[in-house]
Structure formats: C-alpha cells, structure tokens
Amino acid sequence: MISTLTRTERFLALWISMAVSICGLALAIAGREDPLLIHGLLILLFGLVCSYIVMFGYEEKAPGTERLSLYYDEPIKAGVIFAMIWAVFGMFMGVWVAAQLAWPDLAFDAPWSGLGRLRPTHTTGVIFGFGGNALIATSFHVVQRTSRARLPDQLSSWFVLVGYNMYCLIAVSGYLLGITQSKEYAESEWYADIWLVLVWVTYFVLYIRTLARRKEPHIYVANWYFLAFILVVAILHIVNNLAVPVSLGHAKSYTVWPGVQDAMVQWWYGHNAVAFFLTSGFLGMLYYYLPVRAQRPIFSYRLSILSFWGITFFYMWAGSHHLHYTALPDWVQTLGMTFSIMLLVPSWASAGNALLTLNGAWHRVRDDATLRFMMIAAVFYGLSTFEGSFMAIRPVNSLSHYTDWTIGHVHAGALGWVALITFGSFYTLVPVLWKRRQMYSPALIEWHFWLALAGTLIYVFAMWNSGIIQGLMWRTYTEEDTLAYSFVDSLKAMWPYYVARAFGGLLFLIGAIICLYNILMTIRSPDKAESRDDVPHPADLALAGE
Amino acid sequence: MSEFFHRKLERSAIGFVLAIIAAASVGGIVEIAPLFTIDETVEAAPDMRLYTPLELAGRNIYVREGCYACHSQMIRTLRDEVDRYGPYSLAVESKNDHPMLWGSKRTGPDLARVGDKYGDAWHVAHLTYPRDVVPESNMPAYRWLARTELRIDDLSEHLAAQRMVGVPYTDEMVKDARADAYAQANPDTDGVPGVMQRYGDETQVRAFDGVTSQLTEMDALVAYLQILGRLTDAAHKNTAAPETSPQPLD
C-alpha cells in the first residue's frame, strides 16, 4: 500500500495521520469528563496506527513513472474488503435487533445492548459502512475505466477511503456509547460530521480531477449518477447536521432547526439520502457493471439521460411524504405526494432500461448467478419504487405510516436492490481487480444468490403482513364506535412476523458471509488470468453457471 | 440552443456540477424556505412552558437511548389516532424542540400525550423491567437508569446551547440550571420556589423515582415523560375536527 505512494505523498500521509492524532488528543483532553473522552482516544489511536503504517513503509522504493500508464486499483481493492466486513457487521446487528423484537430479553444488562442503541449501528453499518464503501470503491473503478484516465494522485483516494472508514467507526462506536443526535440516518455527532465534510470534499475534488483528465469529450452516464450522489449527499449532510455543540468538551450538540422545520429538514435529508446515496450511486454501478457483465450495451442511452435528470429533479420534492397528516402545512404534504408519484416515471425508466439490456441474453441470466443478481436487483428497484410512490399517496400513507410496512418497503429496496446490485458488481469486479480468471467458487455464488433472494422475500412478506395488520388493527372500530383493539393486542399479533423477519435476515447474513469468504479465497487463489482484459470472457460466464 | 448549452456544460465537469446543484436544490428550497416564515401562521400558545433543566436532561436520555426508534411523538390528524392518543399534535407544541422527536415508527405506542397518563411508580417499574407491568411488551429493560447518577454539573452549558439555537431561556434559568434540576426532584428543599417562579406554577416537583437520596437518570427520564403533551393546552383548545381515516378496504 505505502509502496505505491510517492515520497511527497508519504510525507503528507504521515503529516495528516499526526494531525488526526493531535486532534484526537485535544478532543480527549477537552472532553475528559464526557463520553467524548473515549472518542478522542479512539481518534488518537486511529491516527497513531495510520502513522505507524506510513512510517513502516516509508523507506520502501518509490514507484516509477511507469505507474502512470496503469489504473490505480489499490484503494479499490481495500474498499471492496472494507465494504464486505461492514456488510457482515451491519447485517449481524440487524439480525440481533430483529431477534430482540421477538425475544426482548436477548440483551445484556448493559446500556449499550439495548435496541435503541443497537439499531443505528445496524442502519449505519449497512448504509454507510457497506453501501458507502461499495460506492467509493466502484466509483473509483468506473471513473477511471470510462474516462480512460488514472486517478490524478495516489494519496487522495486513500484519504477518502480510510477517512470515511474512520467516520463510520466513530459513528457506530458512538451509538453504543449513547452518543447520538437522534436524527435518523444522520445520528453521528458534530465532530464526526465535520470530519465527514473534509473527507467528502476531498472525494468530490478527486472525482472532478479525474473527470478533467478524461480522454473522451463525453462523460459516460454512470459518472453522472456518481457525481450527483457525491454532490447532493454533501449538501444534504451539511444542511441537516447544522448544530451547536454544548461545548467543545461535549459530544452532545443541539440542532439549529426547531420542531416543524427540523422535521422537514430531517426528512428532506432522509428521503434524499435514499435518493442520492441508495439510488443514484447504485444506478451508477448498474449502468457500468450490468452492460460489462452482460457484454451488451445499455438498451437506451437516451433513456438513461432522461431518467437521470428526472431523478435528480423530482426526488428533492418528495421528502415531505414522510410527514403526511402531521403538523406540517397541507400544501407541502400535497406537493410531496405529487412529486412522489411523478418519480415513478424516471424510476421505472431506469429499471426498464436495465431489464431491456438483458433482453436477448436471458440464457446468460439463467446460467450466470452474477448477472442474475443484477437482474433481480433491477426488478426489486422497479417494485420498491412503485411501492414508494404508492405509499406516498396520503390515504395509503394513513394506513402504512408508523407500521412495519415502511420497514418492509425499505428492505425491499435495501436488500433487494442496493445489496443485490452491489453483490453482482463485486462478483464482476473482484476477478478484474485481482486479475483472476473468475471467482474462486461459482457454486458459492449460486448459494449466495438463493440465500439472498429467499432472505429478502421472507423478510419483505413478513413485514407487509405485519404492517398491514398493525395499520388495520389500530383503526378498527367496534359497533359501539370504540376502538376495537388495544395497542398491546396489535403487538401480540406481530410476534410470528417478527420471528419470520429475523429468520429472513439471518439467511441474508449467511449469504453475505459466503460472499466475503468467496472474495477472500479468490484473492488467495493462485489462478492468475493470462490476459489483462477488463471483462470476463464469454467462456468464463458459461463456466460460472456450472 | 439548449443542446449547445448542455454540450458546453458537459465538457467542463464544473458546469455539469452546477447543473446538478441547480436541478437538485430547487425542490428543497421551494418546500423548506416558506417554513421559516411559518411562525406567522402557526397557532399562538402564550401559555407555552419551557423544559426545566431536569426535563431537558431526561429528554437527552430519551435521545441517547434511541427511544424515538420505536415511539413516535406526533399524533396525526386522524380520528382513530385522536381517540387512542388524544388531541392531534400542533406545530406550536414542538417549537422549542431541538431536535424534534416526532419519530417514524410505532413499535410501541405514541408518547406525545403520555404525560400524567400513568403514575411515576408505574413508569419506574415499567422502565426497570417492562414485562413486569405489561407482560406482552417487547420493550428493552432500562434497569441501570435507577442506579446511574444524573450528571447535572454541566446543565448550565446545555441551557446556554439551547438558548443559542433559539429557545428563550433567561440568564437566571441558565445560571441556576443545576440547582433547579436538583430541587425539582427534591420537594422539601429550599430551591423549590425558585423552580416554580422560573418555570411556572404547573411545574411538577417531586421525587420521580420515589427516592430522594440520589438524583438519578430515572428521575430525569420520568420527569420528561410526565411533561409530554403538557407544556401547553393549545391542542386541547383546538376545535378543528380530525379526519376520519380513509377506509380503502370497506
């Protein structure tokens, strides 16, 4: 890793690591009477470990200029592995939390193991840990290949990747310690948020610099999606996290937004994190890895452009559908509902574009589990965007909101779309990165595929059932015009579904562990590919199905 | 013309970036900007009280433990919700909330009006081990709250930060935050009249966890739960009728 950095970059890397350590030390001293102490020490330790790694490789031979004629793939390799480690961690937390809902005593008599503290470690672990690392890794790969340009330097990409993982680590450990802003999907506190801004700005600049070096006048559409993801997430993150810390020695801060405005800003953030983190970025993945794996160009390039602008424009209006029938003004609710329905057009255009790309190659989808991951992802993308628009309609929302239906919807998108497209992309990417002919075990990919699909379906069906039952029980009246069921009645009715959900999640987790194992074994396998082709040979694709 | 424009945009990645910002920011601006002037149209609630330092500390525990993940604090304008939980929530009720805790999921019931619905002893027993009180409950147990001392030495800083983001705490409130927190949970001490004078006569002063010897996190959390929905009467005076839930299955 260090051997690929130039002398100047090693010097800078050391300097940055030291600066991080000093910041950690300063936080620890300022927050010595606060949970901030632990985070200060954690940051200090992280900085010291990075310094040690840099110093350890400091005297290695510097890379020559021949590096400039190759793509820079080292950080991508690390990103793929980080993503899978976070996936296993985040999904394990998810299974634990799900099990706690069915068996509430499955916790220790310690504050950190309560459901309220574990839940954000699950959401952050899978969305930011798994999803974020996957996006960073694949975006570095796609931008280099489609621009036919190497990343402009070696250090920035490592700063983005390592810095981002430090953010995830601070965030997740903070929730266990009780450090949280309570803003869903943005729970991390002020100092972690500031650090993420630094990382993200570097990411953005790096991306733009790489694009500026491209050999083609046209920017390939996958990069548009990645760029929108990077940009808009920055805007959302900064606006939603504006806060005043209690003091520089406190982890705790208070958001600047009061009541109604806070709710609107939070769901403008929350919904667009789904749009630009979990949709736009992963569509970027889809528009590159699907054509490459299928060895067919995307069905309609024009359609991909139209849906890009549609998604970028419409999504931003849709957040208020999270606040139907609340104290938010009615016209804002109506606007949110209208745009949510309009969103269906660009969403289905993307899903259809992906499926039509595969039209004529169905035999390959049948034989190649990797391609099947991507196809099912596109199907789930279509289904969950339809469901999303449907649930944004006010009367439907009156039933679905606050119930497990929302959880089912989110997981149809997160498991069925986000995770499956990522697995499909990784199975395409890993042999390319490590220059192997194919993955270590095609049979394990098959196993992973069926476990993931079964897990998703069990999960989603359980939550649909429980959500609709909950919603109906809460609003059922007796003939005497009183409420028919107490809240506890509805809770009792949930039990079998909570068990089923935990089981579905467990299947999905096992699949992810298999994926991590398969990737690690591919790296260890001696089977080097002879050619340096960037795409699998048709012969390998056929092999993968055996 | 537009085509020429787009090609130029695309050729320099920066232009493209600006186009994305322009496309993406409008929705947010159009929906959010008007909300900052909404105070002009929000119901007035002259009787609105502020959270006492003890209640604010309790609220922070509610946030810390992630209670919002399973409990909403937002009663929608639907008849069944009003029948189950009480008058629907008004914007003004959360105008001093940084952050808001409306929530998005009801694994447990809504808590917007839970204040005074149960006694302190019920809350203490329930938080200690929920299934002792509600056998079917799947809520986690929070036993350690009753044995953890509440940190009050920095409450002045908390109130000052709240004031900085717009909550109208007075200098006196900020200065006496620590003493007020202590007095609110110790009804026989000298500080009580000061609390009543600063935060209103309806402020609840008692040993919330049933023990006066130590000020615990349990005291603070129960004090907070008991004030939920009771900072103003505005919602009870509101006369607009809630909507009947649409019944698509009828």
Next chain:
Amino acid sequence: MDHEFWVVFSKSWGLFYLIAMAVAVVIYAFWPSNRRRFDKAKHSVLEREDEP
C-alpha cells in the same frame, strides 16, 4: 418577505422551473447530432483494454 410571498413564489416558480428543465433535457436527449456521441459512449464500456 412574509409567509404569503414565499408560498406564492414556491407554488408558481417551482412549476415554471420544472417545465423549462424538462424541455431542455428532452431536447438534449433527442438532438439528432448527439446520436453518434451517445452510441459511442454506449459501446465504450465494452471495449477491452485495461490501460489509461
């Protein structure tokens, strides 16, 4: 700048912006001379070479 002003502004200009944006994007996507560029981009990801 009172509340009414912002609401009217939002309800009218948001709409114009939406339409102008949609028209511009459709024109760009279907402009005849862009066809070749799009086709090239479409096939570019399938080219097999692994050097910048």
